[in-house]
Each structure stands twice: as C-alpha cells, then as structure tokens.
Amino acid sequence: MSIEVRGIGKHFGNFTALDNVSLDFPTGELVALLGPSGCGKTTLLRIIAGLETAESGSVLFHGEDATEREARERKVGFVFQHYALFRHMTVFENIAFGLRVKPRRERPGEKGIRDKVTSLLKLVQLDWLAERYPSQLSGGQRQRIALARALAVEPKVLLLDEPFGALDAKVRKELRRWLRRLHDEIHVTSIFVTHDQEEALEVADRVVLMNQGRVEQIGTPEEVYEHPATPFVYGFLGSVNLFHGRAHDGVMHFGNLALDAPEHGGAENALAVAYTRPHEIEVGRFAPGDPGILARLKRALIVGPSARLELEREDGAGMIEAEIPSELHRRLALREGDTLLVRPRRTKVFLNAA
Amino acid sequence: MSFALRTRHSVLPGFGLALGFTVLYLSLIVLIPLSAAFIRTAGMSWEAFWRTVTAPRVLASFELSFGAAFIAALINAFFGLIVAWVLVRYRFAGKKLIDALVDLPFALPTAVAGIALTAVYSSKGWIGQYLEPNGVKVAFTPLGVVVALTFIGLPFVVRTVQPVLADLGRELEEAASVLGATRRQTFVRVILPAILPALITGFALAFARGVGEYGSVIFIAGNMPMKSEIAPLLIVTKLEQYDYAGATAIAVVMLVASFLLLFALNLLQWWARRRGGQDS
Amino acid sequence: MSATFALPMAEYRFPVRRRASGESALVKWSLIGTALAFLALFLFVPLAAVFHEALCKGLDAYIAALAEPDALASIKLTFFVAALAVPANLVFGVAAAWAIARFEFRGKSLLLTLIDLPFSVSPVISGLIYVLIFGAQGWIGPWLQSHDIKIIFALPGIALATVFVTFPFVARELIPLMQEQGSEEEEAAIVLGASGWQTFRRVTLPNIKWGLLYGVILCNARALGEFGAVSVVSGHIRGQTNTMPLHVEILYNEYQFAASFAVASVLALLALVTLALKSYVEWRVRHETSDPVTVGPQE
Numbered sequence: 001m002s003i004e005v006r007g008i009g010k011h012f013g014n015f016t017a018l019d020n021v022s023l024d025f026p027t028g029e030l031v032a033l034l035g036p037s038g039c040g041k042t043t044l045l046r047i048i049a050g051l052e053t054a055e056s057g058s059v060l061f062h063g064e065d066a067t068e069r070e071a072r073e074r075k076v077g078f079v080f081q082h083y084a085l086f087r088h089m090t091v092f093e094n095i096a097f098g099l100r101v102k103p104r105r106e107r108p109g110e111k112g113i114r115d116k117v118t119s120l121l122k123l124v125q126l127d128w129l130a131e132r133y134p135s136q137l138s139g140g141q142r143q144r145i146a147l148a149r150a151l152a153v154e155p156k157v158l159l160l161d162e163p164f165g166a167l168d169a170k171v172r173k174e175l176r177r178w179l180r181r182l183h184d185e186i187h188v189t190s191i192f193v194t195h196d197q198e199e200a201l202e203v204a205d206r207v208v209l210m211n212q213g214r215v216e217q218i219g220t221p222e223e224v225y226e227h228p229a230t231p232f233v234y235g236f237l238g239s240v241n242l243f244h245g246r247a248h249d250g251v252m253h254f255g256n257l258a259l260d261a262p263e264h265g266g267a268e269n270a271l272a273v274a275y276t277r278p279h280e281i282e283v284g285r286f287a288p289g290d291p292g293i294l295a296r297l298k299r300a301l302i303v304g305p306s307a308r309l310e311l312e313r314e315d316g317a318g319m320i321e322a323e324i325p326s327e328l329h330r331r332l333a334l335r336e337g338d339t340l341l342v343r344p345r346r347t348k349v350f351l352n353a354a
Numbered sequence: 355m356s357f358a359l360r361t362r363h364s365v366l367p368g369f370g371l372a373l374g375f376t377v378l379y380l381s382l383i384v385l386i387p388l389s390a391a392f393i394r395t396a397g398m399s400w401e402a403f404w405r406t407v408t409a410p411r412v413l414a415s416f417e418l419s420f421g422a423a424f425i426a427a428l429i430n431a432f433f434g435l436i437v438a439w440v441l442v443r444y445r446f447a448g449k450k451l452i453d454a455l456v457d458l459p460f461a462l463p464t465a466v467a468g469i470a471l472t473a474v475y476s477s478k479g480w481i482g483q484y485l486e487p488n489g490v491k492v493a494f495t496p497l498g499v500v501v502a503l504t505f506i507g508l509p510f511v512v513r514t515v516q517p518v519l520a521d522l523g524r525e526l527e528e529a530a531s532v533l534g535a536t537r538r539q540t541f542v543r544v545i546l547p548a549i550l551p552a553l554i555t556g557f558a559l560a561f562a563r564g565v566g567e568y569g570s571v572i573f574i575a576g577n578m579p580m581k582s583e584i585a586p587l588l589i590v591t592k593l594e595q596y597d598y599a600g601a602t603a604i605a606v607v608m609l610v611a612s613f614l615l616l617f618a619l620n621l622l623q624w625w626a627r628r629r630g631g632q633d634s
Numbered sequence: 635m636s637a638t639f640a641l642p643m644a645e646y647r648f649p650v651r652r653r654a655s656g657e658s659a660l661v662k663w664s665l666i667g668t669a670l671a672f673l674a675l676f677l678f679v680p681l682a683a684v685f686h687e688a689l690c691k692g693l694d695a696y697i698a699a700l701a702e703p704d705a706l707a708s709i710k711l712t713f714f715v716a717a718l719a720v721p722a723n724l725v726f727g728v729a730a731a732w733a734i735a736r737f738e739f740r741g742k743s744l745l746l747t748l749i750d751l752p753f754s755v756s757p758v759i760s761g762l763i764y765v766l767i768f769g770a771q772g773w774i775g776p777w778l779q780s781h782d783i784k785i786i787f788a789l790p791g792i793a794l795a796t797v798f799v800t801f802p803f804v805a806r807e808l809i810p811l812m813q814e815q816g817s818e819e820e821e822a823a824i825v826l827g828a829s830g831w832q833t834f835r836r837v838t839l840p841n842i843k844w845g846l847l848y849g850v851i852l853c854n855a856r857a858l859g860e861f862g863a864v865s866v867v868s869g870h871i872r873g874q875t876n877t878m879p880l881h882v883e884i885l886y887n888e889y890q891f892a893a894s895f896a897v898a899s900v901l902a903l904l905a906l907v908t909l910a911l912k913s914y915v916e917w918r919v920r921h922e923t924s925d926p927v928t929v930g931p932q933e
Contacts, residue, residue, distance in 0.1 A: 149529075
C-alpha cells in the first residue's frame, strides 16, 4: 500500500515541528526518514500512524484520505523506540494481542492465533522465547518481539521509530541487516526513522533527509551521499571540508585556486562555500608556484588501507580533514609538522544565502 | 533474629554504631513491648484464650472491624482509582490543591476526623439531613463505621496507584491502539493488569489501617455492643475494666491478622516485581 | 504497612489532546466529576464542617474555648510530646538509613520489615503494650510504683506511645532515598581525606535534607494528632495528661460541641499547614531534580 502525505504542518507551542511537508512513499519500499533530533521525523511518523494529529494537511493511504481515521482503524504496524512491550504479558501474549482485540467476527480462533504467533516467532527467530516475560529478554530480542507483534495483524504499512536507537553498536548492526532481509522477504511498505546516517544508507531503498521540519532531499542512498542537494545534507552525511570564497561567472575562487562551478554561471562575485569530502582532497608536497592551500600536518592516523590526516591551514582559516590511501602516505613519507599543499579534487559549491 | 556482620568491606565508617543503635532502639521501642502482648497471652490457658476471643460480643466486634474495613477498602479501591486517574491524566482548575488535599486523612488527627464526620453525617448534618429522610442512617450505625474507615483509607489507593499510572508511559497505550485495541480493551488488557499490583497493595493498606482504626470511628459509630462496637474499642473497654488478659487476647488476634496481611502484601510485591521486571 | 509517601520525583506530562489514547470529553468530565464528588463527600465537606462548627457560636466563644486553662495545657503538652518524639525518631531514622543504605549485611530485609511494623499495629494496641509493661499490673509496674516512678497515666507513657506510632516515618523516607543516591559521593569524600563526621555533615546531609524534612513533617503531624495510643496510656487527667486530641474528645463527650470543634480547628489548621509544607517540599525536590531543558517535542 502506498502512503502520501500532503502539506502536513505541526507546531509544539512556538516550535515548528513540521512545515508544510509533502511526501510519497511507494508500495513495497523501505524508506528512511533521516535527520538530527528535533527535525520532525518522529512527529511525521506518528502523524502517519494516527498517534498525533496534524494541524494542517492530509494523510492518504492507497490514495484514500485517512486523515480522520483513528490510530486503531489505520491498520498500520508501529514499532516503538523503547519497544513498548506489555510487561505483564508473555512474549506469546504480546504478539497475540493484536489478534485477540479484533472484533469477534474477525478474530481468529485459538488455534489460528497459536499458529500465527508461532510462525511470527519463527520469522523473528525467537520461537524458544514464547513463554518468557519482556523483562527476561535482551534489548535486541525485545525489539524483534516488538516487530513480530506489529506484524501479527498483517499491516499494510510498517512504521518504525528509531528501531535500533536503544541498542548497543554491535546488536544494532546485526539487527539492521536482519531488518533489510526481512523486508525483502515480506515486502511491506515500511518507513523507519533514524538519526544515524550509516543506518539509513545501509538499510533503506530511499532516504528522506529532514531538517527543521522540512524535507531537504529525497533519493537513493547513493544519490543523497554522492550528490547532496543542500549544504545541510552535505554536512549531515559524513564529514566535509568547507572552503569559503567567491563565485563569479561560473568559477569559484578561494586561496590561489579557481574551480569550475558551472551551475553558478550567473553569479557575480557572490560569497560562496565549496564543500569537499575528506577523500576528495589531494595532498602534495609544497612546491613554489603550485596551486593549492598551504596547511601543516598536525596528526596522521593510519587505519588499514587509508590514512586520515588532520591539517591546519596556514592562513588560520581552520582545520582540513583529508583521507588518502596509506600507500600514498608512505610514499610521500609524511611526518607530523610537514607543510603540505592541499587541493580539492571535487567540490560542490553553494552560494551563501542572502 | 541475628544480624551478621557486614559481608562486604566498605570504606565508610559508622556501621557498627548505626546498626547497633538501630537494633537497640527498635528492640526497646517496638519489639520488646510488642512481645509483651504475646507473652502475656502465653500465660493464659488455651481454653481461656479461646473463650475470650470467641465470646459473641468479641466476635461481633471482629466482624464489624474486618467487615467495615473490607467494604471501605473496596470503596476506596474503586473511587481511589478514579481519583488517581483523574489526577494523572487530566488537567483542570484546582488540580494541584486537590492533589495536596488527598493526603488530608494522613495529616488530620483521627479524633478531629471523627467528630467532623459525625457532625456532617448525623441527622441534622450537612449531608445527613438529606440521607435520613430517604431511610439512610449513617451516624451511630455500622454504616457510620464504613464512612469513617473510607475517610481514613482514602489516600492509600490514590497514592499507591498514582505513581504507577504516571510512569506507565503512553507508548504502551499507543502500541495497543495501533494494534487495533479499542479504548476499553486497552484499559482492561493493558492498563489494569499493569496497575493491578499497586491497586491491590493500596487496597490492603487501606484495609489494614481500617481494621485497627479507633479515633475516627468511636464518635460516629454509636458503640452499641453487638451492633456498632469495633474491636479496638472493645480492647479499651476491657482495659478500663482492668481485664488485661481479655484485652490482650483480642489484641493478639488483631496483631496476628495484621502480620499475616503484611506478609501477604510482601509476597504480592515480590511477585509483582518478579513478573513485571524493573524496566519495560 | 502505612502511608506510602514516596517523593514524586517527576510529574508525567500528557499532551492536552491526543486521539490515540484519549477519552471522549464526556467520559473525561464524568470521571473528573465522580472523583470530585467522592472527595467532596469524604474530605472537603467534613473539613469545612470543623471550621463551621467551631465558629458557629461566634468568634468570642471560639477564643474563649482556646484560652481556657485546660485547653492551653493540652496545647502545651501536645507540642512538648512532639518535641520529644520527633527528634528521637529523627536520630533513629538517620542511623537506620545509614546502616541499611550504605552497608550490606544479612537480615537487612527483615530489619526493613520490622521498622515498618508499628504502622501495621492498631493505635489502641500500641498503647496497650506499654500498659502491659509499665502499668500497675505490668511487668515492672510494681517496681516502678515502689520507687514512685509514674510512666503510665503520665508524660513518659504518652511520649513512649507517640514515639511508637511515629517510629517509621523518618526512616522510611530516608532509606529509599539514600539507596537510590548510592554511596559514591561519600566514598569520594573519604578518599579525599574527610572524616566520617565531615562526610556525613558535608556530603550526606545536604543530599538528604529534603527527604529528612519530609519525614519530619509527617512524623510531627502524626505526633501532634495521635489519639488511640495516647488515649490508652494517658489516664485523661484534665490539665495534666490531656493532649489536644484527647481534650477534643472530652469536650465533645460533655456536649461542649463548639469548644470541642474550636480545639479541633487548631488541629485541622496544623494539618493544613502540614499539607502545605509537604507540597512545598515536593515542589522543591521536583525543581531541583528536573532538567528544564527537556521540555519540548519528543524526538
């Protein structure tokens, strides 16, 4: 089932949580809502689930307006960040809950419930835990049970609110791969909220980047990482170096460097910032007359095949982070304190707003 | 009873002094005097003891004390839950003041409560004048005892249920509603089971307090033997007649009953902790 | 078994309107109405009645009832007894909390249960047990009589019974509080070279001061108002062994209703002061422990 949201707005007091947000979630995709805390992603998810009411706009399920439907009538699966398992019920009863509260004529018989719960427990690979209470499970197990519980009512949509947020790093990694495999198996339209870019890029078919209640960019993980649409997205997805300068007639000038920026052909001596990821930076020995920015190597950290360099700009404009193959690091025989020449191989230029 | 020395080394001083003083003070004020009641009774023959505590007037007083306390605790469990719910979930004018006043029965001397309730519920009182013409006599009847014990036990259920309800977390209710539960199903299947241990605890505390209550009851009860005479009053009456043995025998029955209740309550809490775990 | 006065550490905030788990306005307001009606019937009306009855014969009669020598004597005795009982239980409460919350030893849970014991004993029985020991027919009654020491039907008996009924108040506030706080701060102080007393005074005491005050407020309220236990050991000698609650009873039984309610109104006022202080302490604790930054949307 596809989901659309149209012009959603929501405030908490003076705080704008969502500012006229419109999005499409096509059938069968796994979409990540990614952004820093306070960007409105959880609020949006809760509005889709019917747990929160929007001040304006509408939510459409499969083209049908569901804005006025109550949460219990929307038939969505929702997985809470802190699991929200019923602590007085066994794992089995937790999963069976959604079936047991169905109206009598829709409710499966005791055997139907048992079969369904057992198959879900197998799906989440925890069938041996049926009679335990939630307090006796680990965090990762609880999250999988919460997912099984949400799936029991065969929702057409699965919504996950920071599903791995409360878990430690190792379990997190395992679980997100597992979630991806699970999604490939059941193909339910799924939206999950996360503030962890690595998680979003690894798991999702598409990523929606949000900031301050607005959508910044929508795209596949590769698109958003390789071609960030806004400075915010650039900064949020991985580390980035900023070079301040001026753009004029399709060329960006900073230091003694001039870089092509054809997208700003109309700019006239406008303040601009060039964004460059650490691995897009070239480092070389200083030679008089060569173009580049002078920087002193403060620290080099070699981790496996790559070397991470921390460089301090000689003109006092801050630090530059570069990532080069460790092989190159060895060949250049770099030592801390060396003065080097730094050049961005690829940049994306944004004009300063106003 | 033995308190073994500490099993883990600690750098903090004062263990011997603090524990020694605690145990000494506890023994002098509580344990030795309480044991006096049991030792006194041990001096009685079993037959004499049995005759004393099964005398019709004594049995009638037990029935009243335990029965009225039970009914009052039930009333408090029902309305206390509503009060706790309203105080946790809703906003309305004067809520803070009302929240504070719920503890009034803990702070108001029982004698004051007793005469106030009598004044209000007697035939000419503010509330009694409307009840009496309708055939409901409260003051100077067993019903009066229930009213006094309801007053005395009122905060227990509210104060045990309130924090549990507050920390229940709205996620649980949201989870239930997303899974398709109606509001009623959510209450019966999710909220009620979660607060049940607290509700039973509050009920038991109110009941225990009601069984032993004296000050607030004696004014409103009328104190007619066999009809509206509570067990603690019978103890006082026997004491005034210098029937120490009789008074002590009744006291021992009541003490044993309240210790059993205390024990049951500890079991309940242990069970609730084990079942519920410390976190969700 | 007792009043479960736990310090409410944080108040849960529910958003004003949420459709997922909210009742309809009709259900909401009927629940509020039911709760208020119940509280009115059992709490507010009787409380108002105390002041109404006290003042129904006029202000002069009210003042005269309080200025009467026996009434004054009862007020004095009541405060004197509280001034004995509260500090005694305060010292005990701190010692017990220090031993239980800071050290591990066997028999701890038994000790905890025993400390709570007085709450589950009927007030009348609390008085009775002292009569059984110190009374004329008691264990050491004859010996006391021959040495002309009066405990029962005298001040010491009243004080002892009051100490018994207010025994657990301070301890049961401090023990959970100190357990929750843990002993790291005290250990740090000791490692930094503080003596045991310095550690207690400079680290422990500031951390537990509100809990301590809370316990003292509750202990004091019960000490001022205890009726059953004191009634059994007092002997009801006017002007000598009558506390305020007992004086209320005597006047009431003599059909001096206005005078009885006048003394009762003083106790009711003290109860209201107690509730106000208690709310203030809870408010302080909430403000000192809550983090003002966490207000806002949850994400």
